[in-house]
Amino acid sequence: MEDIIKFDTISQYNAFNKQETLHPLISLVYLDKAAPRQHRKLHYSFYTVFLKQIYCGDLRYGLSNYDYEEGTLIFLGPGQVIGQNSDEYYQPQGVALVFHPDLLHGTSLGRKIQNYNFFSYSSNESLHLSEVEKQIILDCFAKINYELRHAIDKHSKHLITANIELFLDYCTRFYDRQFITRDTVNTSVLEKFEEHLNSYFSSEKPLKLGLPAVAYFAENLHLSPNYFGDLIKKETGKTAQEYIQTKVIEIAKERVFDKSKSLSEIAYELGFKYPQHFTRLFKQRVGVAPKEYRLLN
Structure with missing residues (x-):
């Protein structure tokens, strides 16, 4: 039994979750469509954002204090590991936005990705969303999903990365709100x-x-x-x-x-x-x- 399951490419992660690969460098993964699995430590070589519900067992992040219960965003930078090994099975839930650093080369987002400090936060420092905030996040995901399903043209890369950047800018605002509400x-x-x-x-x-x-x-x-x-x-x-x-x-x-x-x-x-x-x-x-x-x- 492998101690850590490693994902080096987006297509590997899609295959693991039984999802079609629409773009080699980015994917929106609907985890409830994946097969039940055992708890494992998972290593990602790309940026990963999970939109989860509170107390979803598959990430085992042990929340102890939160502001809202409508959803939780967890951010992982390339090279991070999350989860733990166990014989217990579970059905993953939520949505994962995964994108490879290569997608960002030559883009506005590529020049500012290091400014989003929350990619190096611990999983128990997650962002907890209100219902309105969750809908904004889902709207950003919907725009990204539209572009992934649209025929690739000269606008695709700019629009995809611009919508990821918009999503991350909203997350920055929501984290600022969370710092205030947790005064x-x-x-x-x-x-x-x-x-x-x-x-x-x-x-x-x-x-x-x-x-x-x-x-x-x-x-x-x-x-x-x-x-x-x-x-x-x-x-x-x-x-x-x-x-x-x-x-x-x-x-x-x-x-x-x-x-x-x-x-x-x-x-x-x-x-x-x-x-x-x-x-x-x-x-x-x-x-x-x-x-x-x-x-x-």
């Missing part, structure tokens, strides 16, 4: 982030591990780095990296008053590998170098 949850994450920051810099971790990366706090808060970064940006107006740097400078402004320590010692204690990097960041944020700040105050 209580987001505030809790921000508070925990602040606690972790204070704890990190009050320990010896900066001296041992250096300056903390965004991924360090995302992992401690059980979030993907991109979702965590987008959440912090929406809540504070700063990137997570900027927020960390602000905290570093706040602490540094206090510690430079301790004249029993050299500025180099303070830099190392804050996690800087080189004192000159500390000086550069401090001057950039405060307007004067640490030495001048110490003398001025």
